[in-house]
Amino acid sequence: MLFLMPKDLTRAARWFHALSDETRLQIIERLSDGEQCVCDLTDMLATTQSLLSFHLKTLKEAGILTDRREGRWVYYSLSPEAIEELERLIGSLKPRGRGPRVSLKRCD
Amino acid sequence: MLFLMPKDLTRAARWFHALSDETRLQIIERLSDGEQCVCDLTDMLATTQSLLSFHLKTLKEAGILTDRREGRWVYYSLSPEAIEELERLIGSLKPRGRGPRVSLKRCD
DNA sequence: GCCATTCATCAATGAATCTTGATGTGGATG
DNA sequence: CATCCACATCAAGATTCATTGATGAATGGC
Numbered sequence: 001m002l003f004l005m006p007k008d009l010t011r012a013a014r015w016f017h018a019l020s021d022e023t024r025l026q027i028i029e030r031l032s033d034g035e036q037c038v039c040d041l042t043d044m045l046a047t048t049q050s051l052l053s054f055h056l057k058t059l060k061e062a063g064i065l066t067d068r069r070e071g072r073w074v075y076y077s078l079s080p081e082a083i084e085e086l087e088r089l090i091g092s093l094k095p096r097g098r099g100p101r102v103s104l105k106r107c108d
Numbered sequence: 109m110l111f112l113m114p115k116d117l118t119r120a121a122r123w124f125h126a127l128s129d130e131t132r133l134q135i136i137e138r139l140s141d142g143e144q145c146v147c148d149l150t151d152m153l154a155t156t157q158s159l160l161s162f163h164l165k166t167l168k169e170a171g172i173l174t175d176r177r178e179g180r181w182v183y184y185s186l187s188p189e190a191i192e193e194l195e196r197l198i199g200s201l202k203p204r205g206r207g208p209r210v211s212l213k214r215c216d
Numbered sequence: 217g218c219c220a221t222t223c224a225t226c227a228a229t230g231a232a233t234c235t236t237g238a239t240g241t242g243g244a245t246g
Numbered sequence: 247c248a249t250c251c252a253c254a255t256c257a258a259g260a261t262t263c264a265t266t267g268a269t270g271a272a273t274g275g276c
Contacts, residue, residue, distance in 0.1 A: 009130045017128035019201075021264085022121045028201050037215050038223060051265060053224055072222050072273050073215045078203040090195050095140050095186040103143035107181045107252085108244095129234085146253060159235060161254055180243055180252050215222090216274095 012089055015082075018062035023047060024055050028078065031065070035077040120197055123190075126170035131155060132163050136186065139173070143185040 018024060026045055030036055038056065042049055056076055059065040064082045068075045126132060134153055138144055146164065150157055164184055167173040172190045176183045 009133050012133055013128050013130045016124045017263095020121050020125035020128050022117045023264095025117050025120055032201065032203050034203070035210060039215055039221095048266075049223070050225085050267075054264075057224080069223095069272090074223060075210075078201075080203055083198065083202050086198050086201070087195070090191065090198050093136050093140060093186075093194070094191050095142070095188055103145065103183055105145075105148075107145050107147055108179075125233095150252095156236070157253070158237075158255085162234080165254080177243090177253095182253065 015062055015064070015086060015089070018059050018064055021055065021058075023051075024059055027052075027055060027059065027076075028064070031076060031078045035068075035075045037073045037075050039073065041076070123170055123172070123194060123197070126167055126172055127194075129163065129166075131159075132167055135160075135163060135167060135184075136172070139184060139186045143176075143183045145181045145183050147181065149184070 019028075023045065027041060030041060030044055036044075038049075038052065041056075042052055045052060047055075056065065056067070060067060060076075062082075064079060065076050066079050068077070127136075131153065135149060138149060138152055146157075146160065149164075150160055153160060155163075164173065164175070168175060168184075170190075172187055173184050174187050176185070
């Protein structure tokens with residue numbers, strides 16, 4: 001039986017929460033082509049600067065993005081490790097063929 | 109450039125939201141060994157029956173679980189298709205190597 | 217130093233979500 | 247039919263989250 005430690009469960013829940021917003025998914029979409037500065041993301045994503053900053057922070061705190069300041073500008077990019085981690089996680093959610101397709105255990 | 113249609117973005121956000129709760133992840137964990145009835149899940153997961161029902165509904169509406177009634181009992185199980193879909197989705201979030209590791213575009 | 221630009225943060229509002237406890241529903245049993 | 251059991255649903259309160267608008271911090275140009 002799979003048994004994620006509570007700490008991992010918490011982390012997983014946080015990750016998924018970070019991904020549970022359309023704007024944040026759009027940000028990730030944009031970043032999958034490479035690094036972008038906040039100013040360009042603002043143009044592309046039709047949000048306010050303040051709101052975008054909030055979403056970027058959410059993704060960064062979840063470990064999905066990293067940022068890099070260069071002069072006045074801040075560039076965000078995807079953290080490849082995080083995405084791999086997510087893939088592993090999803091994999092672990094998969095039904096193991098082992099168990100009977102239909103429960104043999106009766107409840108009465 | 110990846111470009112998820114808005115409808116897919118919405119669906120993806122809903123999926124991730126369904127996975128963004130520790131109790132729901134525990135439910136999935138339990139179900140990855142096979143079908144379980146609600147009564148057993150209640151025992152395993154230290155929640156109230158009512159709350160568990162709420163979370164099961166959330167996962168079911170997201171398309172992650174299916175249910176099957178048998179007499180007085182209801183059995184829930186993971187929907188394999190949904191998990192595969194999720195894997196594909198995660199895959200699509202991956203940074204494509206194509207873009208420059210560091211943005212070439214200058215902002216001034 | 218002074219001002220403009222880029223981005224982050226804060227406070228306040230409203231919306232969505234979680235949680236609880238009570239009630240409802242459908243199946244089984246007698 | 248009456249009752250019990252497994253589960254779902256509902257209403258109400260608590261909490262978390264998204265969004266807005268204003269302010270703050272850091273950088274660079276003058």
